Amino acid sequence: MPGTGRAAAWAARGRRLRASAETRLPVLTEVANRLLGGNLLDGGTRLAAQAFLAAVPLLFAVAAFAPQSVRDQLRDSLRAMFGLSGRSDVELQQILGDSADSELRETTGAVGLVVALASATSFSRAMARICERAWALPKSRTRVAVWRWVVWLLVVLLAVLLQGPLRDGFGAGLWLGVPVFFLVSTGIWMWTQYLLLVGRVPWRLLVPGAVLAAAATSALGLTARLYMPNALNRALAEYGSLGLVLTMLSWLIVVCAAITFAFTIGAVLAQEPPLSLYLATKDEVPGDAGTDGPTEETPAGNG
Incomplete structure (x- = not known):
């Protein structure tokens, strides 16, 4: 049939174009394959949900x-991160201020602490799986990685507390705050990958993903100061606390998806020419035996 022959011709042409693209543009082809076939958006969404449940x-x-x-x-750091003003700033002040009833605060705080502790390791594990999937590595054994999850959480908490002075350039303003935040973010994201990957990937190979993640979070940080105040105040006015929850969760999904994509693209760039010629040696192939202990046989795409 003519239609069948035409479809076969188009399919053959598509295969030739794909083969040509894989030959001429191996990096872009591999990035596209990872982005389309790795369920990255689902991973970013799960990471955002775990971050919200812990935060x-x-x-x-x-x-x-x-x-x-x-x-x-x-409070100052959250204001700097989201540019809070108006009703959203009042809500934050009510939570972190002294106006609330002390007995009620202790009750909600105790419940919050229990829930936070229960959710915290899930957040760490979700971030570890993002890193492992980016590098197509199997899961690390729990006994090897558990202390790393705790250390990573503590450093993340410290980083959040320091957001105010960092973003303000320690009083100098945005002209210094933006580059300082970018440099600190690059270091944190490189260390995050190394720690949660249990040292199975050399530091040099983690640089592209860390730089991309720092660039994404820096850009989103600047965007948040412009977008989030009006979005949060409008959501509070229209939907109350539920609107606040939905707005914050939506923003976390965007941030976590950006980090997920950055780590994956960075892993591809580090393993493909031309960067791999400068960053890696033949003995530094991710996926080989880990440096800090054995790993499970679970494929990297599962779990």
Whole structure:
């Protein structure tokens, strides 16, 4: 049939074009294959959900038990991250201020602390799986990785507390805050990958993904100061606290998806020419035996 012959011809032409693209543009082809076939958006969404489940109860725990200086620092950092003003800033002040009933705060703080502790390791594991899938590595054994999850969480909490002075350039303004935030973010994202991958990938190979993740989070950080205040205040006015939750979760999905894509693209760039010629040697092939202990036989795409 003519239609069948035409379809076969188009299919053959598509295969030739794909083979040509794989030969001429191996990096772009591999990036496209990873982005389309790795369920990256699903991974980013799960990471955002775990981050939200850990962050919200932890916020109430900090409000209940942390010293006033720590609460003030956290409030300033959240203001710097999201440019909070108006009603959303008032809501934050009510949570972290001294106006709430002390007994109620201790009750909600205790519940929040229990929930945060239960959710925290899930957040760490989700980030570890993002890193492992980017490099097509199997899961690390729990006994090898568990202390790394805890250390990573503590450093993330410290980084959040320092967002205020970092983004403000330690008082100098955005002209210094933006490059400082980018440099610190690059270091954090490179260390994050190395730690959660259990040292199975050399530091040099982690640079592209760290730079891309830092660029994405820096750009989104600047965007948040422009977009989030109006979005949060409008959501609060129209839907109350539910609107606040949905807006924050939506923003976390965007940020976590950007980090997921950055790590994956960075892994491809580091393993393909021309960067691989400068970053890796023949003995530094990700997926070989780990440096810190054995790994499970679970394929990297599962779990």
